Amino acid sequence: MPTPLLALDGVSKSFGAVAALRDVRLELHAGEAHALVGENGAGKSTLVKILAGVHAPDAGTVTLDGRPLLLSGPADARAAGIAVIYQEPTLFADLSVAENIFMGRQPLRSLRRVDYAAMRERAAELFARLGVRLDPDRPARGLSIADQQLVEIAKAISLDARVLVMDEPTAALSGIEVERLFAVARSLRDAGTAVLFISHRFDEVFALCQTVTVMRDGRWVSTDPAGTLTVDEVVRRMVGREVSAMYPKQDTAPGEPRLQVRGLTRHGVFDDVTFTVHAGEIVALAGLVGAGRSEVSRAIFGVDRHDAGEVLLDGSRLPNGDTAAAIRAGLALVPEDRRQQGLVMELSVERNTNLPRRWRLSRGGLLFGGDERRAATTWAQRLQVKAGRLTDPVSTLSGGNQQKVVLAKWLATAPKVLIVDEPTRGIDVGTKAEVHRLLSQLAADGVAVLMVSSELPEVLGMADRVLVMHEGRLTADIPRARADEQSVMLAATGQAAAA
Amino acid sequence: MTAVDTAPAETATGGGARLARRAFAVRELGIALALVLLVVTTTVVNPRFLSAQNLKDLLLGSTILAILAVGQAVVVITRNVDLSIGSILGLSAFATGAVFVAVPGLPIPLMLVIGTALGAVLGAVNGGLIAAARVPALVVTLGTLYMFRGVDYMWATGRQINAADMPAAFLGMGTATVLGVPVLALFAAAVLVAVGYVLRNHRSGRELYAIGSDPAAARLSGIPSGRRVFYAFVTSGALAGLAGVLHAARFGTLDANAGLGTELNVVAAVVVGGVAIFGGSGSVYGAALGAVLLTTIRAALPVLGINPFWQDAAVGALILAAIGLDRALSARVARSLRERKAHV
Numbered sequence: 001m002p003t004p005l006l007a008l009d010g011v012s013k014s015f016g017a018v019a020a021l022r023d024v025r026l027e028l029h030a031g032e033a034h035a036l037v038g039e040n041g042a043g044k045s046t047l048v049k050i051l052a053g054v055h056a057p058d059a060g061t062v063t064l065d066g067r068p069l070l071l072s073g074p075a076d077a078r079a080a081g082i083a084v085i086y087q088e089p090t091l092f093a094d095l096s097v098a099e100n101i102f103m104g105r106q107p108l109r110s111l112r113r114v115d116y117a118a119m120r121e122r123a124a125e126l127f128a129r130l131g132v133r134l135d136p137d138r139p140a141r142g143l144s145i146a147d148q149q150l151v152e153i154a155k156a157i158s159l160d161a162r163v164l165v166m167d168e169p170t171a172a173l174s175g176i177e178v179e180r181l182f183a184v185a186r187s188l189r190d191a192g193t194a195v196l197f198i199s200h201r202f203d204e205v206f207a208l209c210q211t212v213t214v215m216r217d218g219r220w221v222s223t224d225p226a227g228t229l230t231v232d233e234v235v236r237r238m239v240g241r242e243v244s245a246m247y248p249k250q251d252t253a254p255g256e257p258r259l260q261v262r263g264l265t266r267h268g269v270f271d272d273v274t275f276t277v278h279a280g281e282i283v284a285l286a287g288l289v290g291a292g293r294s295e296v297s298r299a300i301f302g303v304d305r306h307d308a309g310e311v312l313l314d315g316s317r318l319p320n321g322d323t324a325a326a327i328r329a330g331l332a333l334v335p336e337d338r339r340q341q342g343l344v345m346e347l348s349v350e351r352n353t354n355l356p357r358r359w360r361l362s363r364g365g366l367l368f369g370g371d372e373r374r375a376a377t378t379w380a381q382r383l384q385v386k387a388g389r390l391t392d393p394v395s396t397l398s399g400g401n402q403q404k405v406v407l408a409k410w411l412a413t414a415p416k417v418l419i420v421d422e423p424t425r426g427i428d429v430g431t432k433a434e435v436h437r438l439l440s441q442l443a444a445d446g447v448a449v450l451m452v453s454s455e456l457p458e459v460l461g462m463a464d465r466v467l468v469m470h471e472g473r474l475t476a477d478i479p480r481a482r483a484d485e486q487s488v489m490l491a492a493t494g495q496a497a498a499a
Numbered sequence: 500m501t502a503v504d505t506a507p508a509e510t511a512t513g514g515g516a517r518l519a520r521r522a523f524a525v526r527e528l529g530i531a532l533a534l535v536l537l538v539v540t541t542t543v544v545n546p547r548f549l550s551a552q553n554l555k556d557l558l559l560g561s562t563i564l565a566i567l568a569v570g571q572a573v574v575v576i577t578r579n580v581d582l583s584i585g586s587i588l589g590l591s592a593f594a595t596g597a598v599f600v601a602v603p604g605l606p607i608p609l610m611l612v613i614g615t616a617l618g619a620v621l622g623a624v625n626g627g628l629i630a631a632a633r634v635p636a637l638v639v640t641l642g643t644l645y646m647f648r649g650v651d652y653m654w655a656t657g658r659q660i661n662a663a664d665m666p667a668a669f670l671g672m673g674t675a676t677v678l679g680v681p682v683l684a685l686f687a688a689a690v691l692v693a694v695g696y697v698l699r700n701h702r703s704g705r706e707l708y709a710i711g712s713d714p715a716a717a718r719l720s721g722i723p724s725g726r727r728v729f730y731a732f733v734t735s736g737a738l739a740g741l742a743g744v745l746h747a748a749r750f751g752t753l754d755a756n757a758g759l760g761t762e763l764n765v766v767a768a769v770v771v772g773g774v775a776i777f778g779g780s781g782s783v784y785g786a787a788l789g790a791v792l793l794t795t796i797r798a799a800l801p802v803l804g805i806n807p808f809w810q811d812a813a814v815g816a817l818i819l820a821a822i823g824l825d826r827a828l829s830a831r832v833a834r835s836l837r838e839r840k841a842h843v
Contacts, residue, residue, distance in 0.1 A: 105702075108702075
């Protein structure tokens, strides 16, 4: 083997008493795409942050070109030629898209002035290369998560880095966007860049990478050529056990109509959406990112007002734009973005769990610690939330456990209708299966479940019925028996007639 | 309003973005319009309001507030606040008098430099404490507000420095005009243009906006946040120090109470001027306009026959109106971005 471009050897990192990384090794070679897989909490993000210069390792060495590399901050990592695309986009909402890409290294003209025209031009070139049409002048505020991710990718590419680290860059992207990203990643790789790719989607891992490193519980498990591995083998190494059925959908006979949506319209976002979800049924809402799925679920829950149409729960009409009334009527929404919308990150696990029913838990308007503790403990145990203490801030939990807290929070209200938006986005295989089992169990208990999901296997594995949206309109309603990848994708890309 | 976006380059970009940019321009334009409206109304009631003398007085009256507002805007853009500027102004003003008492022949430019440097040092105390102790600026500068004022009281010990103790040329600067424009206002204009230029055209200036927009993302982008925020406070302090010297030149009589309570007036000017209190957006031009508007209101209300006791209420209403306008605008921009979608 030639000398690796970037190598980590015996790297360890602890936060307080928690060891995030223990004796980890990793070698990245020029012109090679290297996959890093592992469950959430396996230490991948910590490893990324060490490469990015955000954290300094407690022990071990990082070498670049065989020379020791000391990073005292993100600026150092960038200077060393390491570009990082983080899992969560980190954009400046008030600044333009072009400024976001070039912040700190804006092109300059005379007198060291920022050259806005050149910056706009170069941003436009980057977007052209990625095959997306984004206006470099618009503010980053209001961009969809997919578009934010594309800006992050443009930023990383513009660095002409020797090492490109991508921490789940595809989580919010649609199929076509993923293809374009991969085309760019491949051309960078072939031009001699070392690519480190982190993903929970195995088809992507095998499509892009030559080498696969598996991590578990902060430790290195294995590094092998991708050709010698199978998905099952990788999953087994990640979880250290066999994952029983990923999609344990129990067959249930649908009952009474629970949630009826009629002619729901929000101008410019979605148009004339009509469907029904019955008790005991899991209905998936599929479609490409930006098709308006999340927006429909937000309007049903009353977060956004709708311009026309109505929402009925058990036959009675819900007031427009009134979330409190929706919750009272028995509706619950697990939002897409758990950090921004699902949780109050600074509050404790138990406070978060009890938020929607704090009034029901209170006595004379006051909350008592004992009551809170008991209520939260019940749900934490039922969902197997792994937290140090229930009084720890929820921000200290791993992504999968945070998602469980969001679920616990809404399940505690005993909803009749549960809307889940990307319920397993960015969480690990083991937790994913648990979430799926939970949803299936809820449906069996008579809850009507509406699941927005971008993951086809999840949609096909879990749903009794698949509704497909394309550009704000419902284009298909496919029963489980007839739903397959082709029928859903055709409808999602607008190529199938409305069913 | 359409004049804002007639540049040919902009016709190629998306409608949503153009509207968003127009809204940014409108922030400053809105204040300018309010100012014009106020002046016109008052002049109709009393034509003498627009006399050369009165205009000069208005400019002169706005000068110190505007300089302070420019410094404050730099800090607020980084999602911080500097409450100590009133005390820095007081200390610098009293120092000006004390230095002239000790060295009567000191050249005026040197005095300006001394005052500015004193302010910069005090600003560095603020910035240093915020960076080192990682305590919110609100708390740190609230502390130094009292500390600096305390030092001022101890130094002054009830003394008062009178105009007679200061050189005539220095006091003359407080009322002198060049082509009818007060010299002090020229100082403010120079400060405004210089700071505005850096914020708009220099990387460090753009980084201040980035820090205010998202501190965590700024750190991940390798922006030296601590250093930038430190210099923002040094700038704010230095401008308050400069304002102190100008205060001494304008008023002549100095005791330890100079600039007492100014800080909230300045924050009001900045907010009215369209600088978002949570950082990341706004401009120093808006902040300076806000200062002029507040000063003009205080001058106009008596002319309009409104009870002076209502003045504070009027300023308060203006702040609420500015924030309301801000919210309405951002809601409109959000809607337009939504309807036109992200892709052009």
